[in-house]
Amino acid sequence: MDIVMLLIGVISFVVGFRIFLTKNKVQRLLYICCLNFAIAALIALYIKSPMGGVVAAAYFVGSTLSSNAIAHTLGKIQKLEGKE
Amino acid sequence: MIFYYILSLAISLVVGFIIRLPLKIDTNSFKGNLFFPTVFVTLGLMAIVDILFNLNLVFSIIVGILSPLFSKYVDVIFPGVSYGG
Amino acid sequence: MEVSWVELLKLLIGTVVCWINFVLVDTYFGLPKKPGVLGAEVIGKTLEKLGGNINGGYFMGNIVCSPDASAGTLMASIFYYLIGFKGGLVATLLIFIGNRLCNDPGYAGTFGALSATVIIHLLSGFIEPKYFIGGMVVAIFTIQGLYHVGASKVLGYIGKKLGMI
């Protein structure tokens, strides 16, 4: 275990605790974006093969798509509550 | 081996000029132009072919013809969504 | 385990190179100017309500809602670490498809991935590509994970200084 994996692990633990403790929905989305970067990097460092790169790319695009959908729904709900 | 990359890039630019892709670059439009998706699609497809098989002249010509056609119809394959209404 | 100072120095250089690369490319292609999708607008207005800058908030919202030059830099370094220089070109194609799935024209992601590949290939004599992966995670942690209001002010200042707002 070298210094790079240790640093990424510490960052993901810190971000996980901050997701659990904050109350604002928008700040939770920003922390989840940071966690996705950390897990994609850990997957690529754990499997040293070209298939690991494909898994990391698929995971990253899928989680970004899902995060996009959550943010869009948040905007729709705020617009619908602000109109009335 | 870098010769095939340059050959494929030249073929794709010539074919794209023949089928009249637009020359002007517009950064917030979904339609493709002569340079934007063509160069990256050509280099990426040549790299995939280089990893899976070996490069030769036939693959270079096929990729060079295929990528400007993808660039011409890129707004039909991946359309942009407008949130109006 | 012992920590050598050479590794920490390599990690620091990788962090600085990745930070400068993706902030400059994203600012040049106009991420702070307008929100591309509806989710980015919500994030920008909420950060302005908390006391930050609205243009930096648009920047951070666009990073969350679609894979831009930050994702391009991470994917280019991962594929360069696994395959080689040809992997960076494959990563550019994958990032373009991912950008189009998230309703974005895709200029920032592809140019960011290509420039990151060229920079890593030029620096590969001194610094291994493994340190660029760690450097990219630290760089995204300083923007999205540490202190949001201060980060949005810094990004808005950089965007105003480059004249892109």
Add this chain to the structure above:
Amino acid sequence: MELLPLVSIFCIVMGCIGVILNTDYLDKIIMLEFLTGGLIGLIVSFYYLDVAILTSIMEPVSTIILLLGSLKYIYIKRSKRRYSSKLPILVK
């Protein structure tokens, strides 16, 4: 000691506690997102790579369907509130 299973198990446990404790449904979906990231990491750490690719492709589809359902629910609850006591249902 490997680091990816440790981080993944931490994400799964914290996500489960967060899903139970939060009461707003949008918060529950965000915490479910946090759980899914750990789940894919745990699948990858046992080298089932094809299952991981299929899971990460299928996961946004389920999230989008869940969000569409919740959006429809809040829209109906907001607009059709007056008719809720006079639904044309046969009761005794």
